[in-house]
Amino acid sequence: MLRLPSALPSARAITLGVAVALFLLLCVLPIIYMLGVSFVGGDGSFSVGNYRQLLIDARQRELLLTSTLLGAGTALLATSVGAPLGLLLARTRLPLKRMLRIAFIIPLVVPPYVSALAWILMTGSTGFVASWLGCDLLSAWTYSLTGAIIVLGTSFFPLSMLATEAAAWRVNGRLEEAGLLVASPGRVLWRITLPLIAPTVAAAALIIFVLALAEFGVPGLLRVRVFTTEVFTAFSALYDFGAATALAVPLLAVALIVGILAKLITGERLLATRRNLYPGLVLRLGRWRAVVLCFFTIILAASVILPLSALAIEAGQLERIIFALGTSGDAIFNGLYLSTIGATLTCALAVLLGYGRARSGARLRGLVDLLLIVIFAVPSTVVGVGLIGLWNRPGLLGAIYTSQTIIVVAYLARFVPVAALMLAASVRQIPVSVEEAAEVGGANWWRTFTRIVLPQMRTGLAAVWVVSFIFCFGELGATLLVAPPGESTLPVRVYTIIANTPPSEVAALALLQVGIILIPLALLGFFTGGERGVR
Amino acid sequence: MIQQQCLIQRLSDFKHHRRLAALALVLSLALVAACTDERQTGITTGNNANTSGAANEVTIYVSTDRVFSEPILRAYEQKTGVRVNAVYDTEETKSTGLANKLLAEKNRPQADVFWSNEPIRTLVLKKNVVLTPYDSPNAEGIPATFQDPENYWTGFSARSRVIVYNTNLVKPEDAPKSIFDLTDPKLKGQVAIADPRFGSSSFHVAALYAAIGDERADEFFRKLKANDVKIVPGNSVVRDMVARGEVKVGLTDTDDVNVALEDSQPVAMVFPDREGIGVPVMPNMVSLIANAPHPEAGKRLIDYLLSPEVERMLAQSEAVQIPLHAGVEGPKNIPPLASFKPMTLDYGKAADRLEDVSRRLQPILGL
Numbered sequence: 068m069l070r071l072p073s074a075l076p077s078a079r080a081i082t083l084g085v086a087v088a089l090f091l092l093l094c095v096l097p098i099i100y101m102l103g104v105s106f107v108g109g110d111g112s113f114s115v116g117n118y119r120q121l122l123i124d125a126r127q128r129e130l131l132l133t134s135t136l137l138g139a140g141t142a143l144l145a146t147s148v149g150a151p152l153g154l155l156l157a158r159t160r161l162p163l164k165r166m167l168r169i170a171f172i173i174p175l176v177v178p179p180y181v182s183a184l185a186w187i188l189m190t191g192s193t194g195f196v197a198s199w200l201g202c203d204l205l206s207a208w209t210y211s212l213t214g215a216i217i218v219l220g221t222s223f224f225p226l227s228m229l230a231t232e233a234a235a236w237r238v239n240g241r242l243e244e245a246g247l248l249v250a251s252p253g254r255v256l257w258r259i260t261l262p263l264i265a266p267t268v269a270a271a272a273l274i275i276f277v278l279a280l281a282e283f284g285v286p287g288l289l290r291v292r293v294f295t296t297e298v299f300t301a302f303s304a305l306y307d308f309g310a311a312t313a314l315a316v317p318l319l320a321v322a323l324i325v326g327i328l329a330k331l332i333t334g335e336r337l338l339a340t341r342r343n344l345y346p347g348l349v350l351r352l353g354r355w356r357a358v359v360l361c362f363f364t365i366i367l368a369a370s371v372i373l374p375l376s377a378l379a380i381e382a383g384q385l386e387r388i389i390f391a392l393g394t395s396g397d398a399i400f401n402g403l404y405l406s407t408i409g410a411t412l413t414c415a416l417a418v419l420l421g422y423g424r425a426r427s428g429a430r431l432r433g434l435v436d437l438l439l440i441v442i443f444a445v446p447s448t449v450v451g452v453g454l455i456g457l458w459n460r461p462g463l464l465g466a467i468y469t470s471q472t473i474i475v476v477a478y479l480a481r482f483v484p485v486a487a488l489m490l491a492a493s494v495r496q497i498p499v500s501v502e503e504a505a506e507v508g509g510a511n512w513w514r515t516f517t518r519i520v521l522p523q524m525r526t527g528l529a530a531v532w533v534v535s536f537i538f539c540f541g542e543l544g545a546t547l548l549v550a551p552p553g554e555s556t557l558p559v560r561v562y563t564i565i566a567n568t569p570p571s572e573v574a575a576l577a578l579l580q581v582g583i584i585l586i587p588l589a590l591l592g593f594f595t596g597g598e599r600g601v602r
Numbered sequence: 603m604i605q606q607q608c609l610i611q612r613l614s615d616f617k618h619h620r621r622l623a624a625l626a627l628v629l630s631l632a633l634v635a636a637c638t639d640e641r642q643t644g645i646t647t648g649n650n651a652n653t654s655g656a657a658n659e660v661t662i663y664v665s666t667d668r669v670f671s672e673p674i675l676r677a678y679e680q681k682t683g684v685r686v687n688a689v690y691d692t693e694e695t696k697s698t699g700l701a702n703k704l705l706a707e708k709n710r711p712q713a714d715v716f717w718s719n720e721p722i723r724t725l726v727l728k729k730n731v732v733l734t735p736y737d738s739p740n741a742e743g744i745p746a747t748f749q750d751p752e753n754y755w756t757g758f759s760a761r762s763r764v765i766v767y768n769t770n771l772v773k774p775e776d777a778p779k780s781i782f783d784l785t786d787p788k789l790k791g792q793v794a795i796a797d798p799r800f801g802s803s804s805f806h807v808a809a810l811y812a813a814i815g816d817e818r819a820d821e822f823f824r825k826l827k828a829n830d831v832k833i834v835p836g837n838s839v840v841r842d843m844v845a846r847g848e849v850k851v852g853l854t855d856t857d858d859v860n861v862a863l864e865d866s867q868p869v870a871m872v873f874p875d876r877e878g879i880g881v882p883v884m885p886n887m888v889s890l891i892a893n894a895p896h897p898e899a900g901k902r903l904i905d906y907l908l909s910p911e912v913e914r915m916l917a918q919s920e921a922v923q924i925p926l927h928a929g930v931e932g933p934k935n936i937p938p939l940a941s942f943k944p945m946t947l948d949y950g951k952a953a954d955r956l957e958d959v960s961r962r963l964q965p966i967l968g969l
Contacts, residue, residue, distance in 0.1 A: 193846045288839070300799050300960065302699075304804060305957050448702070459712070547691060
């Protein structure tokens, strides 16, 4: 790159430096703090006591295996549903595509715990299916690891779908066109398009793996014992922060190993693209149209229509929902407002980190990816307690801790790593040459970044913003711990009032929560995005 | 030529610094504005957390279900004009709970009062030096069993662990009368309990170990496991499974069953072990936080919570809590305190067993 010696650090160095410093402060420091706590013994001196007991009993090893299977099964199922969906949305002509895209995001918006409740209502031993058939065929299968994988897989596949679609849009159309001159569309898809989007698909699968690994509500409800519950036992039954943090370490190790495996399998296929005005490969469905529509219908029925109908039947009268809505105004406003700020700041920081990562050396890049995935795997409670330890101090930090700003800090701590990981692929595909050209043309770095780099990442950025918004809006683990007195966010409100309400009200509140988050997303979906690519 | 370019570069860098500096300024101003805004709306900012004792506000962390506790705190605000900042949570599911927040905030407490819906968390906090003693005048009249001799906590309005059964599947005369009846082979695969490492279920098992000794308790849980007991995440899940008829009986709390009764579900409850080891009664507990930001306001709020008036409100609400002051009318359908013997006489002893019992039960119940 054209760079002349300068006494002052460049704008680029300062901006990236600030981004990295913020990342370390917000995301890494709370975890280091907690790791520090885990090495303090009962008498206040250094001790490895918390780690000595790890994994020595067969029970814990078995739990860790179940957790890993749950993660792998969920990632596999979600990817095998989500990736084809994403590809079809990006590369085929279909009616009502925007509607379909929004409909397919719904499962991600429904809290997994509520999805599990809906499945129990449908397929449990006294569920709708059993009462229609007159006998109970499905409950053994519902209350099992398979059941948990299906519930989580149908909850998380939209992530794979969004990532695949964004990646498919970025593939250089000219490469595909060149391929089409000599090969069939199927072969071009198989040999050019898919290899180019594979790293993104793999990154999404890895994120889904970590999400499933972190889940303990759904396995608990479906009576599957997982390792993650151990971490929460250490917090809520034993009140031992050090032991809880130590217990999270095996989970992080699993995430690290799977992350390394994913890297080894997919590698980094670096093929720079230009800004893509049109895709080279449009899949003509022809006689496959019926098959594709059938696939869409099945997925839509299994992941959206059936669970939501089950909840609606359970909720019964509309007045329950209206009542829930009437009393939750502040919580809804707070949830939407804080998640909008949270998602925007998350994306801003993640864009800079993703950019810095993409423009660094290959070895550093690999390490950064693994660091991001491991940080994302840290249980939310560990992050929450770490944030309290760091921010509950006199002065400015304390002022932030006692205001709602701390909830945004918690969102950033939880989701910047995953957003940076998702955005990394988008930046990587922007060639360095365009930046160099801009610089030669006299544009400064900031201008190059905002006028050339960001616009090229637009689709990826929009997808990541939506996902971050959904994650922020649904965040509970860390928010519950750090939220100051006063009305908190909608999930916290729902959570603190569901304990003693009948299932019908829980269903009503869950539907409300889904509706609330869908409205802004639907508006966003209708007014932006999707102009490029195949309509 | 190169020198000239270098100069241009520096100039443009300088322009950038200015822009970045402006950005930083705007951001920090926004931050300060956000903080001041919070202050104006009255949420505790805690800048001088330990000095402003006379403030017209009080902060309480509440683990009693929000639907029951919020109206009581609102009534206090109406009555006194003191602003009550509340953080709600529930120990019902595997939430990490307010006890963890209080422990994490120990070095710089934000709360004045902790209102717990069961004894264990309060005693864990006492052990971890989060609480400070306060002897409220309104504690008079509450039986000594429900008061800490050292005044770190005072009990009020109690719930009980109960056996819940499905009235379509079990006749009242066949319903289990004791938790030991749950190991009856006739109920194989038909019993649900909440995970005994969490919430009020953990209190029940810890109290049981303290009451009957390790050997008998281990034996009981082994038999329960052999009877194919279903272990579920929370007490409301137990109740819902029984109400749906997925299992015939379960162990849960009085208020959980009452919610189902109000909703006309086919369930009924039995106060277990009235004849034998005693009924597992769980009082609410209220405590003052050590180094609280508003200790005086905290004490006034504790006095209010321990008043017969609050016990009456909690008895008449859907929480159906048993008043501990003599002379306060109890809830319908719930036997009065004087009519049975409580299982636990020393809550501290029961709480001491929590950790050990959690670890013991993991292999026995396959958790």
